[in-house]
Amino acid sequence: MAQMNPVVRDPLFQLNLVLWLAQPLPKIEGQPLSVLSPNPILHQHGFRVYAVAPKLLLPERLVLKARQSGIPIQPSGRPDVVLQKQNRAFSLVECKASSFKPADSASKQARTFLLMAHKDSAEVFGMLPQQVSDTALAYLLPEPHRKELQQTLSELEVELRQKGFRTGSFTILGLNLQQQSSELRLIVDKEGHKFFGIPQGTHPVLPIQPDTDPRPLYFIPYDPDVDQSQEERQFCRRILCERILGAILGRVGRTKTGSTITVSIDELLSDATLGMFRLWRNRDSAKHLRDICRKIVRSIGAATHDTRFAPDGQSRTLSINLTDTEWHEQLLRVLERFSCESMSASPEQQPELFEEE
């Protein structure tokens, strides 16, 4: 059996893939699968991104009933994505590296999602029951784990129903990317077809060039809450760093000489995450991200060797005093040469003889 590409196990890759599948993308003339971009199969079937990693609360009546029944659940959950179709149909999408068993801790979250996915739980999305026509829970994971998860969810469903709960339907979407394959495939089961309208079977969703990493551009560059391999985390951390560096460089480039820039760490993180950071309610995660951002700011500060680029005492804000043209230009050069891999400014290159003007 051919080996599965390890990237399909990465929940952040999976999350960004789901986001791409729900984007408006062109149909390139004469090509069934664009060689450029993901096949937006969810968008084509009417689905849009309603929320990314929202904190959803299980209705208190269900929390109470679960406690009384001795069913282990979480009172709240944070699915990776909520998809929506025409304001009427909602799907919680959860990305997983692998399957789990009913006795595993992940099952507490799964029970919560199964309860939230019933349309009687419309209040979870801030809607009235009559406003919601259909709901489903969708797990996305590597294809070899699909059957095992099917078994687990079926057992959890039976358990909940036996205790008198109403659960939503669920579907398991498989990802298949064999080494050397020219495309990443999405496997849609019968329930997936019923809810999403996508034909049951295998669908190419991402073109892969030979010897090329399949990752698309990341909308969400980093999530401290997800379980990633060391290599994946390092990759995502670099993207976050590039985006924070870009946010600082952009401000320095745009601002007039003679002005002082004052920007908070939270603003930099918000810039780097398309605004997601302000919605990150998990305080530990937010703190973790702030620490990363501060470290980047301090490293840049060390590369500048100048107190005119300095975080405040508590490292909540960064102050950059663009006192004169020479310093402004020098700072731009340091920022442009700063490497997020080595966390230092690379040596200044001599201008090429024929550098374009």
Next chain:
Amino acid sequence: MVYNTRAGDQNSTTAREAKIVTPRPLEQLETRAEVIGYFEEYMMQRYDELSEMRLRRPLIKSQLLEVNGDSNPSASIQNIFSRSAVRVKRIDETMFLVADTDKEIGVAEVLNDRIVAVYSALERSEFYRWSRRIAEGNPELDHVWFSGLTFSVLWDLVTQIHPPHRFTQIAFTHESVFDIDDADSGEDEVSLDEEAQDTEVAERRSAKFRLTDRIGVLKGKLAQMQEIYAPLHAISQLRFPAPDRGGHDIYADGRVTNRSDTFTGHRSHLVFLSQIYANMLRLTEDYAWYSVEDSVESEGVYGRIVGAPVVMHFREPLEQTVFDQWIKSTFERRKNRFRLWGRPIRLGPTKAHVYGLDRHLWQPIFLELTACGLTAILPKGTCGNTVHRLVANVQLYLDPRVQVYVGEKSYKDLVRQAIDGGMNGSNEPSR
């Protein structure tokens, strides 16, 4: 069909020796009526000279500039131009005299909330250098960028508006500068200037030429020729005929030379163009801007991603060496043709991600670059001009036949939609 080797703007020494009435200094002009009258009279003289092929002074040229980041450029134009060391003196609400420290340049007019035009009677090379200088190094100003795709839609408009017997002129510029042999040739950006086009170069991997003929003739032939020869998709200049005589030569970088007999007609044409371009900017930003926004139902709780990627699909995949050179010369050089900054993350032989910046406007742009094309994510706030400059540069340097989309919408449809808004006299395009 006429293949020009020399533009009609002939400033020969002999012509200069003829008696020239020196126009009065611009600084003496105090009202809009005086400015219009001044340029009108100047233009009438030039048009007569042009008809006699004895041009004694330069034609009126205009530079369309995109003003970035302020909803009321009339109020802030002095500040914006001061960043480029340009002095500005107000004439009225939207019109200003413009001068360098030692020389008068012309008159600037705010045409709408995104576009400023600078009218000048300087020599073309001098004005070209000046207009490049004021935009470079000023993140609040950029040239207006008409890509080959935009020109092709404008050309359709020319054929609809003007009768087939009128003459027009179209220039094409494509240089495969990233072909490895030519990569370090030391050439500057491909010049879109008339002088450069006069050279009629037919070098390797280079196509710069111009054709002049009746609209009716070109209408039938251009599409056929484009099928045969791809660089003909890279239109870099188009003459938009004036209602009576002459026309307006529009260049890819937003310069417009007045070859008509009136200044008011020229200005009116610029108002029309600037409306179209402002609509293009708004539409691009409306569709493409990515952000995480609150779902209306639940403010501050649910963040949904809105926006659409910009996708550019190359008709022919780039060769490995061309791809490598494109990445190297763009991201390893501080001053590069695409005016981008970033640290490429290589993901394969012909795939790289760049979470970078538009180095001119200093605004973020995320790019996936492959041999087959380019995908761009524009975070909210990044000016739509970044997209139009990118499209123009891709056609100029990489693939003249590139297909471009903003989300599901084709770029040419977006331009057509912008023209519909402009034709209706509205700055608010209907979506």
